[in-house]
Amino acid sequence: MKGNVIKYARDNIDTDVIIPGQYLKVHDYAELATHAMEGLDPDFHSKVKEGDFILSGRNFGCGSSREHAPIALSHSGIKAVLALSFARIFYRNAVDGAFLLPIEIDQDAYSDISEGDQIDIDIKANQINNLTKNKSYKMKPFSEIIGKIIEAGGLFKYKPD
Amino acid sequence: MNITEKILARASGRQKVSPDDVIFANVDKVMVHDVSGPGVIKVFDKLKKQGINVDKLWDPTKVWVAEDHFVPSADKVSAENIVKLSNFTKQYGIEKHFKYGMGQYGICHTLSHEEALVLPGEVYVGGDSHTNTTGALGSFACGLGHTDVAYVLLNGKIWFKVPQTLYFKLNGKLPEHVMAKDFILKIIGDITTEGGAYKTMQFGGSGITEMSVESRLTMCNMTTEAGAKNGIVEPDQKVVDYLTSRGATNISLVHGDDDAQYEKIYEYEGSEMEPLVAKPFSPENISIVREAPSVELDKSYIGSCTGAKYEDLVAAAKILKGRKVKIRTEILPASISIYKRAMENGLLTIFLDAGATVGPPTCGACCGAHMGVLAKDEICISTTNRNFPGRMGHVESQTYLSSPLVAAASAVTGKITDPRDLK
Numbered sequence: 341m342k343g344n345v346i347k348y349a350r351d352n353i354d355t356d357v358i359i360p361g362q363y364l365k366v367h368d369y370a371e372l373a374t375h376a377m378e379g380l381d382p383d384f385h386s387k388v389k390e391g392d393f394i395l396s397g398r399n400f401g402c403g404s405s406r407e408h409a410p411i412a413l414s415h416s417g418i419k420a421v422l423a424l425s426f427a428r429i430f431y432r433n434a435v436d437g438a439f440l441l442p443i444e445i446d447q448d449a450y451s452d453i454s455e456g457d458q459i460d461i462d463i464k465a466n467q468i469n470n471l472t473k474n475k476s477y478k479m480k481p482f483s484e485i486i487g488k489i490i491e492a493g494g495l496f497k498y499k500p501d
Numbered sequence: 502m503n504i505t506e507k508i509l510a511r512a513s514g515r516q517k518v519s520p521d522d523v524i525f526a527n528v529d530k531v532m533v534h535d536v537s538g539p540g541v542i543k544v545f546d547k548l549k550k551q552g553i554n555v556d557k558l559w560d561p562t563k564v565w566v567a568e569d570h571f572v573p574s575a576d577k578v579s580a581e582n583i584v585k586l587s588n589f590t591k592q593y594g595i596e597k598h599f600k601y602g603m604g605q606y607g608i609c610h611t612l613s614h615e616e617a618l619v620l621p622g623e624v625y626v627g628g629d630s631h632t633n634t635t636g637a638l639g640s641f642a643c644g645l646g647h648t649d650v651a652y653v654l655l656n657g658k659i660w661f662k663v664p665q666t667l668y669f670k671l672n673g674k675l676p677e678h679v680m681a682k683d684f685i686l687k688i689i690g691d692i693t694t695e696g697g698a699y700k701t702m703q704f705g706g707s708g709i710t711e712m713s714v715e716s717r718l719t720m721c722n723m724t725t726e727a728g729a730k731n732g733i734v735e736p737d738q739k740v741v742d743y744l745t746s747r748g749a750t751n752i753s754l755v756h757g758d759d760d761a762q763y764e765k766i767y768e769y770e771g772s773e774m775e776p777l778v779a780k781p782f783s784p785e786n787i788s789i790v791r792e793a794p795s796v797e798l799d800k801s802y803i804g805s806c807t808g809a810k811y812e813d814l815v816a817a818a819k820i821l822k823g824r825k826v827k828i829r830t831e832i833l834p835a836s837i838s839i840y841k842r843a844m845e846n847g848l849l850t851i852f853l854d855a856g857a858t859v860g861p862p863t864c865g866a867c868c869g870a871h872m873g874v875l876a877k878d879e880i881c882i883s884t885t886n887r888n889f890p891g892r893m894g895h896v897e898s899q900t901y902l903s904s905p906l907v908a909a910a911s912a913v914t915g916k917i918t919d920p921r922d923l924k
């Protein structure tokens with residue numbers, strides 16, 4: 341999975357900036373996408389391209405349970421969020437709804453990958469290849485259940501053993 | 502096993518569970534509101550297109566619905582959502598639908614305890630992050646997104662990874678000028694907004710035993726702000742009495758074993774606690790009120806599931822009685838039952854005489870949606886739960902989180918004020 345990185349070098353990107361509360365009444369996915377990241381980066385909608393990744397720090401997606409957050413990012417074209425860690429509801433919404441991949445990275449990847457870098461995420465090898473910088477980093481493997489739900493294509497397609 | 506593990510073991514049909522076990526838990530109660538409900542309807546529409554049967558819910562008697570975020574309807578879109586929600590409950594035969602303008606209604610987390618909708622030992626999930634609130638009744642209460650709630654509505658179960666438990670022990674009563682809100686802010690300041698992530702936050706000790714059920718609800722409510730999966734307190738007679746007085750029957754309590762395990766135990770002395778605020782822009786950004794910045798406030802907000810329960814209003818009234826507010830002050834009881842009790846006991850008169858505006862139950866201003874949003878550069882002190890950028894309005898507005906005592910004292914002076922320092 342190849343794409344370019346949009347980097348927010350900060351911790352605690354919360355759901356209120358990913359999709360502000362005034363849009364919670366909106367359930368049109370395309371409309372939600374036009375307001376993605378509005379609380380932090382009003383230019384996000386004009387710069388994001390299909391297949392891009394977001395790279396950020398700790399506790400990405402903290403705050404509310406609004407599924408609007410992964411929906412707005414996913415329908416903006418974001419295929420994965422790479423972060424040092426994730427808040428739990430954002431993480432499970434992303435996976436169970438099959439909106440995007442939440443990928444936990446280490447400090448090395450976080451510091452090294454820059455805005456605009458092209459990277460290739462190799463889930464099978466748990467590796468991130470930075471094609472721009474010609475370097476590789478480890479990603480944290482998904483836990484067993486998360487891996488299975490992702491492979492199935494979301495919670496509704498997952499068949500428990 | 503501790504109480505959370507025992508509830509999850511029972512719900513998953515196992516003798517024993519341990520942290521990090523992945524289980525499918527049978528759910529006892531599920532809630533949606535006017536934001537997550539239309540979200541679930543959207544998921545159902547998607548499922549239908551995929552050929553998945555969504556004709557019947559697993560058990561409509563275990564489902565209840567609240568109208569709280571965008572009521573009174575803020576605009577046409579939110580009015581449409583209320584219509585959608587009504588059609589949904591009619592179609593699926595959900596009888597517990599608390600409608601705005603038709604008797605008891607209010608914020609979902611407030612209804613869960615005011616209406617005794619959730620009982621000790623139950624697994625309760627809701628389409629809202631502050632579902633954690635209800636763990637104060639000795640239940641496993643956890644917030645989920647639309648897809649997960651849709652899954653529960655159709656299947657009656659959901660997967661969980663059994664959490665590690667952090668135990669917070671409060672030795673001795675909190676002083677009179679300190680509320681549960683101050684104590685939970687203290688904890689979040691200590692462990693950060695990520696400190697409880699994926700975990701259970703359990704509260705105990707003599708200070709928690711002394712606390713009212715409503716104060717325990719405040720504690721569990723804000724475990725969400727530390728990232729926790731659930732907050733919980735071992736239930737006692739106070740919980741039984743509280744629920745029985747609201748019509749609950751067949752209450753059976755689940756308790757942790759004597760040899761229950763906790764990942765970490767934190768101890769606090771009640772007598773050492775101080776009134777606190779969380780400064781912009783994070784609930785972990787804590788300051789003692791007496792050391793808080795000397796900012797000119799524009800508004801005091803006493804509302805939400807966190808800070809507009811009956812005892813929260815009593816605390817505010819204690820301060821506002823015979824005084825006048827110096828800044829815009831909005832007081833919104835969290836449910837109609839609380840509103841009525843506040844009226845019958847003279848609290849609303851105290852608020853109105855002080856110059857405050859009293860509004861109907863809604864989540865509106867707490868999440869920056871409607872009915873009291875902040876303008877650019879406005880500064881608010883609020884009894885709510887979050888103060889991220891733009892949370893209560895303009896992205897360049899600011900919110901200080903506090904107890905109702907501090908919010909009311911600050912309303913009187915226009916500055917962040919310790920209730921002990923009021924003349």
